[in-house]
Every structure is written in structure tokens, then in C-alpha cells.
Amino acid sequence: MKDIVQTDRAPAAIGPYSQAVTFGNLVVTSGQIPLTAQGELVAGGIAEQTEQVIQNLRAVLAAAGTDLDRVVKTTVFLADMNEFAAMNAVYEQHFAAPYPARSTVQVARLPRDVRVEIEVLAERH
Template sequence: MKEVVETSAAPAAIGPYSQATTFGNLVITSGQIPLNAQGELVPGGVAEQTEQVLQNLRAVLAAAGTDLERVVKTTVFLADMNEFAAMNAVYEQHFQPPYPARSTVQVARLPRDVRVEIEVMAERH
């Protein structure tokens, strides 16, 4: 059975979607962008934005009963692939081996013109 995950520790959904859903032991998050829990865009470049996105993901996963250590797949959307190294430097501070599988793509535009959006799939404890 599918369950909806919601937490006030991450920005609320701004459309017809959930912060995350669960299906059995699988947690699938919606893409998180660098908004704080009050829905305000964090200042800074891709490094600061990546940090906020990962903090949001941490909060959503905690609400689902899991954490970043149990992430099996990530998808990273970048506004500019030239910012990959800066994003990756922050990303690798949050994940330990064995690393989750990952896809990273450059996109034409992201919501609110942010630099990065990340979604994950994780196993629930």
C-alpha cells in the first residue's frame, strides 16, 4: 500500500505531489530544491544550494523512517554541468561507501531557477 510522507522540517509541496511516498520498504522522494522549511530560496551558489537540498532530503527521509545511509539511487538535475564538481564536493560529504547509484543530468531550467534539484530512492528501516 502506498503511503504519503510529509514533514514540516522540509519545504511543503508546491503542487499536486507529495514530498515522498512509500511502497513497502521503498521510499521515493520528489525532487527537492534549495528552499528552506519556510519555502524561501537559500542564498548562494550550487554548493550552498546542494547543502540545503540534502538537508531537505535528510528531513523527508527521517519522516519516512529512514536516512541517507539507506539511499540506493539518486538523480541529480543541474542547471549547468560545469557546476558538477562543486555539487559533487558537497554531495560526497553526505554519502559514504557503498555509494548509491546515481544519474546526473543537465536540464534547461529548474523550478524557481535554482541551480540543483535532487531526488532519491531509499530502503526503509
Template sequence: MKEIVQTPAAPAAIGPYSQAVTFGNLVVTSGQIPLTPAGDLVSGGITEQTEQVIANLRAVLAAAGTDLDRVVKTTVFLADMTEFAAMNAVYEAHFRAPYPARSTVQVARLPRDVRVEIEVLAERH
């Protein structure tokens, strides 16, 4: 049975979707963008934006009863692939080996014209 995950520690959904959904032992997050829990866009470049995205993911995963160590797959959407190295440096600081599987793609545009969006698939404890 699926359950909806909702936490005020991450930005509220800005459309008809949930922050995350659990199904059995799995947690599937919606893509997180660099908004604060209050809904404000983080200033700065790809480094600051990636830090906020990961903070949001941590909060959503915690509300679902898990954490970054239990992530098995990530999908990273970048507005500009030339920012991959900077995003990857932040990513690597938060995910430990054995690393989750990952796809990274450049997209034409992201919501609110942000630089990065990340979604994850994790298992619950």
C-alpha cells in the first residue's frame, strides 16, 4: 500500500504531486529543487543550489523513515552540464561508498530556472 510523505522541513509541493511516496520498503521522492522549506529560492550558483537540494532530500527521507545512506538510485537534472564537476563535488560530500546508481542529464529548463534538481529512490530502515 502506498503512503504519502509530507514534511514541513522541506519545501511544499508546488503542484499536484507529493514530496515522496512510500510503497512497501521503497521510498520514491519527487525531484527536489533549491527552495528553502519556506519556499524561497536559494541564491548563489550550482554549489549552493546542490547543497539545498540535498538538505531537502535529507528532510524528505527522514520523514519517510530513512536517510541518504539507504539511497539506491539518484537522477540528477542539470541546466548546464558544464556545472557537473561542481555539482558532483557537493554530491560526493554527502553520499558515501558504496554509492547509489546515478543518471545525470542536462535538460532544457528546470522549474523556477534553477540550476539543479535531484530525485532519489531509497529503501526504508
């Protein structure tokens, strides 16, 4: 059975989806973009936006009973692949070896014209 995860420590869904869903011991998050919990877009470039996205993911994962250490797969969506190195510098501050599997793709456009969106698959404790 799937359960819906919702927290006010991350931005509310801006469409017909959930912040995350649990299924057994798995947690699947929706993509997080660099909005504060109040729904405000974070100022700054890719580094600041990536940091906010990861903080949002932390909050959603905590509400689901897990954390970044239990992430097994991430998918990173970038508006500009030229910003990969700057995004990766922030990303690697939050994930430790053994690192999760990851896909990174450049997309034509992201919601609210942000620079980065990240979704994760994690295991609950």
C-alpha cells in the first residue's frame, strides 16, 4: 500500500502530485525545485538553488522517516549542462560514499524557470 508524505518544511505541491510517496520501505520523492517552504524562489545562481533543493529533499525525506544517507538513486534536471560542475560541487557536500546512482539531464525548461530540479528514491530506516 502506498502512503502520501507531506510536510510544511518543504514547498507544497504546486499541482496534482504529492511531495513523496512511500511504498513498503521505499520513498519516492517528486522533483524538488528551489522554493522555500513558503513557496518563494531562492535568489542566486545554481549553487544557491541546488542547496535549497537539497534542503527541501532533506525535509521531505525526514517526514517519510529517512534521510539523504539512505538515498539509492537521484535524478538531476538542469536547465543548462554548463552549470553541472557548480551543481555537483554543492551536491557532493551532501552525499557520501557509497554514492547513490545518479542520472543528470539537461531539459528545455523547468517549473518557474528554475535552474535545477532533483528527485530521489530512498530506503526508509
